[in-house]
Amino acid sequence: MYKLMMQGNQACAHGAIVAGCRFFAGYPITPSSEIAEELSLLLPLVGGRFIQMEDEIASMAAIIGASLTGCKVMTATSGPGFSLKQENIGYACEAEIPCVIINIQRGGPSTGSPTMTSQEDFMQSRWGTHGDHNIIVLSPSSVQETFELTITAFNLSEKFRTPVILLSDEIVGHMTEKVILPDPDEVKIYDRKKPEVSPQDYLAYQFTEDGIPPMADFGSGYRYHVTGLIHDQTGFPTNDSNEIKKIKDRWMKKMIKGEKDIILTESIHTDDMDYLIIAYGSSARCAKRVVKIAREQGKKFGLLKLTTLWPFPDQIISRLTDKVKQVIVPEMNQGQAIREVKRVVGGKIPVVGVNRYDGEAMKPEDILTVINKL
Amino acid sequence: MSFRYEIRLSGAGGQGLILIGKILAEAAAIFEDLNATQSQSYGPEARGGASRSEVIISDEDIDYPKADNVDLLLAMTQEALDKYGDETKEKSIIIYDQDLITAPKELKGRKLYSAEITKLATEQFNKTIVGNMIALGLVTSLSHILHPDSVKKAIQARVPRGTEQLNLQAFDLGYKRGEELQGL
Structure with missing residues (x-):
């Protein structure tokens, strides 16, 4: 382990790298931009990819696509960008795609107060996207905790196949404090569950005991359908009321079963x-x-x-x-x-x-x- | 006996106040066995507009990371002195740039120090940009919290490569000026 002075946003970027993040797509916005800046330097060093997209909607779409290939992914933004990401956050909930979204809160609504702090997105972080859905939101209070919770965000996202939001604020994001970085082998890292069956027998949204279906990487020989429509176990859309209720119950069940890990x-x-x-x-x-x-x-x-x-x-x-x-x-x-x-x-x-x-x-x-x- | 020391560095965007805040925090937390938190408040402009950087130094864990009981105020604009002067307490140290502040305030019980920061930067280095390092020298000297060597190590770690000597010289000048102001 070693100690150094870091800004909250830098600590977030370093936490992401330790957690295994290898793809970041984003669009710069105060007060979150340092996360993108730092990852644009760090990701190429570990064989990862950094992309500045044309806007926040595309950034969110890009990380969903990258996650489907088996990559750990993240984006970072603030209020206005967080609003734009909501539709695709819903898509990630529906299709159960692990991804981490960082929101360094500033004052709102709209462009609001770009350089000033707030905690005005508490409700939006839960209910920003439409429809019944489950989501995990974590909130750091210090630079050290930003580092640690970014790792936790990835672990929970991978484990429960859900978007996880790290809801920080301008003060924590821009604050500089001492961080103690652990040796990488001391950090607990969780990787998503992969299928143990052959591609022919694979059901992308299978009902398993823990409610979390194993996830195959695109490009690895497993073919399946991904959609924002309510789907059955194969991943294809369904209008069957039984199936609709069943998948929504499973989503809720996996979160309730996981509360011991999730609630901190x-x-x-x-x-x-x-x-x-x-x-x-x-x-x-x-x-x-x-x-x-x-x-x-x-x-x-x-x-x-x-x-x-x-x-x-x-x-x-x-x-x-x-x-x-x-x-x-x-x-x-x-x-x-x-x-x-x-x-x-x-x-x-x-x-x-x-x-x-x-x-x-x-x-x-x-x-x-x-x-x-x- | 535990201590908590609060420094507020105030002025305009572009004066380098956030940088010297980070240097002070790094000097305390990395080069001395203390805890430190640096935070900032600034407007949308890259230059101009009010800018504020705060550093809390303590031998304990720092719970509240912002200044609410300022021990030392550095004011680099008239607006900053007018706004934050009253938020200091009895025996607080106030340092201001007499070249930029034309109407110093009457503040009872405070230890007011004025220095010709901008003039020194221009005359000695032909660069107003090192005014922040002169101010950092003054802050280090007048606060008696950090060893100047710790601050110098942090300067070397934080300033752009190739500018270390210039910044260290400016710091030394400010530190010496601080000692003179105290009659040391």
């Missing part, structure tokens, strides 16, 4: 608390400071940092909120994650938001002002 959180001082702060991304760093200050003042605060944002960690939140008087949800938007927290808490205790949406970072005093009124 960090608890600080939650064993002995009266009040709970639930935070994610750069706001969680602010919340950590607040918990420390509150404890120094003799107030028993705890923090639940959400590392996985989607699927939403219902069970953990439900359990932790059983024993507290109130929940505080600080976020850099007008109140998005708080809706999910309120749904889980179900009215048993008050849930209060602390919202900052002026492009500046959440400040400890923003949360402390609310806390001091409790």
Whole structure:
């Protein structure tokens, strides 16, 4: 292992290389551009490909195509580009194609505030593409965590055959901190399951025990059909109601079965608390400071940092909120994650938001002002 | 006793404030056994427009990565001093470029240091571009947090190849000026 100073976006690029990413297609956009810049330098060194496409829609399409050949793939963007990618993210959900999408959030809507921070895409990351679908969203709070979670994003994507979104923000993306890079053989890497049957017997969307069909590489002799239409086990479109329900149930089942791997959180001082702060991304760093200050003042605060944002960690939140008087949800938007927290808490205790949406970072005093009124 | 030291480097885009922030953070976290976080705030312009770089240095893990209790403010434009001067506290150090700031503020209890940063850069090096390195020397000297050798190592690691000597000389000049200002 060795340590060096890196920007969050650089750490993301390095994490991708360690995870095995060998294809990146993207279109530069502030505040994510350094990811593309760094990968344009790194990918050729490891025999990978970097392509700057004509726009974000094409970038998303390109990584889906590359993933079908067996390659680990990624794209990176921010708000406006994330909106453009949504249609093809839906395609990747429908066709169960592993891919990683990085969104370094800036203020929106539309072109919004390009150089300023936000957490305004929390809901979009879950429901940006239409229709019932499953997706995994992870959120880093530091440069080190950006490196590690980029690797996790690839592993989960490969394991569950789903797009995984790394939802960072301008602060974490542009922040420079020390990163400890592990030796490559210390890093756990997961590769997608390949078929063990002959091409003749291969069913591209077979119903397996774990709900995850083995995926053959295009060009390796296995021929199958890939479509955005609802399909049966062969991959060809179907209008059979039974088949439609069956594949949607399988998608849901594979995520529920995988929750143990997928749902990641960090608890600080939650064993002995009266009040709970639930935070994610750069706001969680602010919340950590607040918990420390509150404890120094003799107030028993705890923090639940959400590392996985989607699927939403219902069970953990439900359990932790059983024993507290109130929940505080600080976020850099007008109140998005708080809706999910309120749904889980179900009215048993008050849930209060602390919202900052002026492009500046959440400040400890923003949360402390609310806390001091409790 | 743990410490947390907050530095805010403020001015305009193109003055090299983000670079010297990264150098300070690298000096602390790589060349000394400390933790450091550098972050930034800037506008859409490549040059001009308000620019701000913040460095937190601590011997502990850094939870909140932004400055909210500034120990040292470097102001390289009038706008920056006007905007951030009030956000400093009693005994904060404020360093400003007297060539760029024509109306210094009355700030009670602060340790104000003015230096002719732009003039030194022009007269000694014939390049205003090294003003940031002179400022870095002043910051290093006046803050007493980092050893100048650590900062110099970080300069060598971060500036474009071939410009190391020029940047180190500018840093030394700023560092010396800082010592003079303190009567050292």
